[in-house]
Amino acid sequence: MSFLFNKYSRPKTPGDLVRAVREFVLRMDTLGPKGVEEASRELARYLAQIKYMVVGTNDAPPSPEVVVAVAQEIYQQDLLTLLITHLIHLDFETKKTVAALVTHLMRLQMGHRYPTVEYFAARPDLLAFLIQGYENPEVALNCGVMVRECARSKPLAKTMLAHPIFWSFFSYVQSTTFDTASDAFVTFRDLLTRHTDLATAFLDANYDAFFERHTQLMHSTNYVTKRQSIRLLGELLTERSNHQIMMRYLASTENLKVIMNLFRDQSRNIQFEAFHPFKLFVANPRKTRAVADILIRNRDKLMTYISNCVPDMIGNQPNEDKMLVLEKLAELSCASSEPPSLSAASHLDRSTVSSNPAA
Template identity: 50%
Template sequence: MNIFFRNRSKSPHELVKIVRDSVARLGSPDRKAAEDISKCLVAMKMILYGDDDTDPSPELVAQLSQEVYNNDLLLLLVKHMALLEFEAKKDVAQIFNNLLRRQIGSRYPTVDYLAKNEDILFTLQLGYENQEVALNCGMILRECARHEPLARILLLAPGFYKYFDYVEVGSFDVASDAFATFRELLTRHKTLVSGFLQENYEKASDWYHAFFECYTVLLNSENYVTKRQSIKLLGEILLDRANFNVMTRYISSADNLKLMMNLLRDGSRSIQFEAFHVFKVFVANPNKNRPVSEILRKNREKLINFLSSFHNDHDDQFNSEKAFLIKQIQEMA
C-alpha cells in the first residue's frame, strides 16, 4: 500500500486531490495511478456510507461533497471510467448516487450542480456506447432520472433519441439496461413526459424527431426482447391518465390500428398479450374516427372469430375485457 494510506485517514481535500492528479496519469503502463484512484474511492465511500461501527460524519460528507464539486471530479471520473479498475467503476457509481441522494432541507446540492453542468449527464449517456462502462453509467442515469430537473435535461436534449439505438445494440445486458433508463425517463415525471410527447408527436425541428415514428421502428424490431418491452411500455404510456391527449391522437391513426392487429398475431404469446392491451383502447374508444371504424367493420367477422379463441387460458378479468371488445365489434355491423 502506498505511504499516504499507511499512517492516517486522508482528508476529503487530500483524497480528491490525489484522484484528480492521478486521472492525468491513467492509461500509462504504470498501474499506480489506477491503484491510487481505487484506494481513494474506497476511502470516499467510507466517508459517505460509514461502516459497521461508524456512521457517516455530516461534516466530512459536506466537505467531500464540496471538494468534489469544486474540482469537477464527477466529470473527470465519468470521462475516464473505462480506464479504472473493475471495482473502482462500481465505486464511482455508488459514490455518484450517494451524492445525488444527499439532501439539505428541500435542496439536493448534487442535482443543482449537475443541472448547471449538463456535460456530465450527456457524458454518462454516451457511456452506453462503451460496453465496459455502460451498466455503471446506466445505474447513475436512472438515479439522475428520479430528479425532475435532470430528467428534463436528458429528455429534451437531442441525445435522448440515441436510446432508440441503444435499446437495440448487440449486447443483451446493455440493451436491457438502456431500455430500463429509457422507460424511467418516459414514465417517472408525468407532466414533463406528457408535454414532451405532445410537443414531439410530429417532427418539431431539425434535431427533434417525431417520437412515435421512432417508436414504431421498435415495435417492428426483429429483436424479440426489444419488441416485447416496447409494446408493454407503449401500453403503460397510453393508459396513463396524464397522457390522455397523446392516447387520443395515437388511437385516431388507422396505421397504428393496423400495427396492433398485426402484433396480435405475432409468434410470441407475450407480445400478443401486450398488443391486446393497446388494441382494446382503439376498440373501446367511443369517438372512433371514420378510418379506424372502417377497418374494424371491414374485419368484423375475422376479429370476432380471432378474439373468441384468443388466450382463453387467462384470468377472469382478461376474459371479461375480451368479451367486452367482442361485443363492441359486433355492434359495429
C-alpha cells in the first residue's frame, strides 16, 4: 500500500496527475476501509490540483496551454467515465470537484471543436448513467449539475431526449426526497425548453406518450411536482414553435376536463396555475364543437369562479388575462359553438402566461 502512495506522492506533469487519479480510483475497489480512507484523501488532493489547472482562481486564471494539456490527458485516460461511474464511492467534496471539472471541460473549445461534447456524444450510455444518478440521493444533485451542463449542448440534449432513460424523469420528479425531485424537475424542464426545435420535434413524435405521463404528474400527490407540472404545461403550450402541439392539446375535451378539475384543488396556488392553460382553451379561436359545448354548459359557474378566485391584479398591473377570459366566456352561446373568427389568435402567444404572484 505504501508503494501506491509513494509512487504518486509528487506528480510533476498533467499526465502524472491524471494517471495518479486513475490509479487511485481503480484501486479503491480493492482496498480495505483504512486504505480507502487514505486513498480518498490523496485522490481529493490530486483532483483539486487538476481542477486548479483547468479552472484557476479569480486571481490566477488558468493557462490555456495547461488546460489543453490536462484535458487531452483526461480524454486519453478516459478519466471522466471512470470518475462518473465511481462517483458514489467519492467523498462529498470530491463529488463536487468532479462536477465542477466536468462543467468547465464542457465549455472548453479547441479551435472549432468542443472535445468534451464530442467525448459524451460518443458515449450515450454515459449520459444515461448520469441521468440515472437521480436514483441515488448521495449523487443525485452532483449528477444533476453535470446533466444540465450537458443539456446546454444541442447534440447532447438531442441524445438525451432520444434515449429511453428520458422517460425515467417522470419517476425522478416524484422522488420522495425533496431535493432530488426538485433538481430532477429543473433538468426535466431544461431538456424540454432550452432547445425549442428539438423539444418540438420530440413532443410531436411522442405526443400521446408524453402528455399521458404529464397528465399523471398534474395529479401527483407531491404538491411541488404538481404545481411545477401545471406551470410547465403552460410554458410548452405557449412556446411559438409548439403551435401545432398546442392546437392539438386544446382540441381535446379530456384535456379541458383535467384542467377544469384542477380548479377544485384545495390549494389556491394550484388553482391559479391551472388558470393559465385554461385561458388558452377559452381564447382559442378554433375551438372544437365539443370543447365549446363544455365551456357553454359550465359558463356561469366558470365566470363566478374566475371572478371570485382569480386575482384582479398581478403585482401593480391589472390582470388582463382574467378580463379577457371573462369577456370570451360571456360571448359564448349555443350558437357560437362553431369556430369563431381568427381575430382572437393574437391572444395565444407566450405573453398570455403570467407568473403566479403567490409564493
